[in-house]
Amino acid sequence: MAVAARRVEERGVRGDLVCGLCGRTAARIEGSWGARFVPRTIRIADAEHEAAVRRLRCPHCRGYLTLDNHEEVYIPRGPLLDDHASLVPPPSPEGGG
Numbered sequence: 001m002a003v004a005a006r007r008v009e010e011r012g013v014r015g016d017l018v019c020g021l022c023g024r025t026a027a028r029i030e031g032s033w034g035a036r037f038v039p040r041t042i043r044i045a046d047a048e049h050e051a052a053v054r055r056l057r058c059p060h061c062r063g064y065l066t067l068d069n070h071e072e073v074y075i076p077r078g079p080l081l082d083d084h085a086s087l088v089p090p091p092s093p094e095g096g097g
């Protein structure tokens with residue numbers, strides 16, 4: 001019987017941080033699904049805007065950023081479940097063979 005390898009996936013959310021005043025997208029974020037959202041990745045369009053984005057303020061007009069255009073995603077996490085070989089370190093060259 002063939003055993004299919006299965007990757008552990010985590011339910012997540014991906015979306016844009018968009019300014020409520022000027023409508024510009026300041027960053028794209030991705031993180032775990034849950035009662036308390038903690039972003040795992042933040043892609044800021046312009047590196048100079050990092051400080052403003054971290055305060056959830058628009059770097060252009062100081063408006064508040066909100067999550068928009070969000071979608072549910074499944075984020076791969078860790079090694080393949082049935083790929084036991086990937087969990088075992090390779091044999092040392094001195095071990096013979």
Ligand SMILES: [Zn+2]
Pocket residue numbers: 019020021022023024058059060061062063
């Ligand atoms: Zn703005």
